[in-house]
Amino acid sequence: MTDTLRTPPGPPAAAPDAAELLDxxxxxxxxxxxxxxxxxxxxTGDIPGFVHLYAGEEASATAVCGLLDDERDVIASTHRGHGHCIAKHVDVKAMMAEIYGRTTGSCHGKGGSMHIADLSRGMLGANGIVGGGPPLICGAALASKVRGDGGVAVAFFGDGGSNQGTTLESLNLAxxxxxxxxxxxxxxxxAEATAAEWSVGGGSIAARAAAFGMPGLTVDGFDYFAVREAAAEAVTRARNGGGPSLIEVRLTRYFGHFEGxxxxxxxxxxRRARAELDCLLRFRARVTAGRDLTVAQLDAVDAEVARLVDEAVAEAKAAPLPTAADLTTDVYVTY
Structure with a gap:
């Protein structure tokens, strides 16, 4: 079962059309x-706390989350969670405000970069605990199974998180x-500065799937289409009662483990990854060569996104900071 995904129950996901590709x-x-x-x-020193950037890894979150919906499906993220949030449709302006620690943030400025969450979008949260996400999605997946709503739960974790007991226990439980x-x-x-080639036993993370009786696959994380194909099969299997899967997405981050x-x-x-492997450049080349999308359409998206992020930063900086009175809000749930 190692490095192969079995045919899932039910029809496979349809190939992406032009609208999905543009999105x-x-x-x-x-x-x-x-x-x-x-x-x-x-x-500039205006952002509190640590920040871990996802640039370079965009194809992974985008391809996986593009197959999920906000009503039934949930994800759990990592300390490097901004990309997962955006791919799961968390509001970009609320995210920026959260990172700046403002009351208009998605968690009212109390979570910051490593703890952004939006349960209304099925985003259980970024997580400062390495390997903290897999147990959460086991609970969410069990809830969907009991309800019979067809929901799927996805855990993102890194090569460092793959060695955590919480992750291995979650693979077994699933x-x-x-x-x-x-x-x-x-x-x-x-894993921060520890090379996965040295720290991951067994040759690959995907190879571990066989020990837990689930299919596993390693895919090129610079290729949106490769990730989508593997994720579509895994999501379809899960949604139709076929059980869990493990996908190892090999990619790189463009910035340091943390800022600094x-x-x-x-x-x-x-430098090599940006020049030769970049997922955005490869995506643009493929969809324009195949005439699925035009260069003009893609350039229009670039301009739209630049305006959105400019607005997000400006509004975040202008938003109010939490006050002392906010310390005791959102701490306990009253039933």
């Missing part, structure tokens, strides 16, 4: 511009309970 490009471009702008804004779950390991090559990381452990990798 996918918009999502990837929004993630890229959002993250690159944060890279610049963080350097199989034992036959949960509608998809585990997406975004292997960007480094000098990346002395990398030599020329980012």
């Amino acid at each position: 996918a490009y918009r999502t990837m471009r929004t993630i890229r511009v959002f993250e690159e702008r944060l890279h610049d804004e963080f350097a 199989t034992v309970w036959n949960l509608p779950a998809v585990f997406v390991a975004e292997n960007n090559g480094y 990381d000098q990346q002395t452990y990398r030599a020329g990798e980012v």
Whole structure:
């Protein structure tokens, strides 16, 4: 079962049409511009806390979340969660305000970069705990299974998170309970500065799937279409009662593990990835060559996204900060 996804019950997901492709490009471009702008804004010292950027990994979140809906399907993210949020349709302006710690943020300025959440969109939250997401989606997947609503739960985690006991226990539990779950390991090559080639036993993260009785597959994370094909099969299987899957998406991050990381452990990798592997450049080349979309359509999206992010930053900076009275709100739930 290693490195192969079995044929899922039910018909496979349809190939993306022009509207879906344009929406996918918009999502990837929004993630890229959002993250690159944060890279610049963080350097000013106006953003509190740590920031971990997702630039370079856009195809993974976009392809997976594009197959999900906001009503039934949920995701759990990582400390590098901005891309997952945007792909799951969390409001960009509310996200920016949250990162700036403002009351207009999606969590009223209390979560910051590593804890953005929006349950109305099925986004259970970014997570400062490495390997914290997989157990959450087991619970969400079990709830969907009990309700019989066809919902799917997806956990994103990194190569570092793949070695956490919480992740391995979740893989086992998902199989034992036959949960509608998809585990997406975004292997960007480094757990902070520790190389995955050294720290991941068994040859690959996907190879571990066989030990838990689920299908696993490794895909090219620079290729939106490759990720979408694998994710479509896994989501369809989960939605139709076929159980969980593990997808290892191999990609790279363009910035450091966190803002301020000098990346002395990398030599020329980012420069090569930006020039030769970039998921946005590859996407543009494929859809324009196939005449699915035009250069003018893509350029219009670029302009639209640039305006949106400019507005998000300006509005976030102008929004009010929480007050002392806000400390005790949203702490307890009253039933």
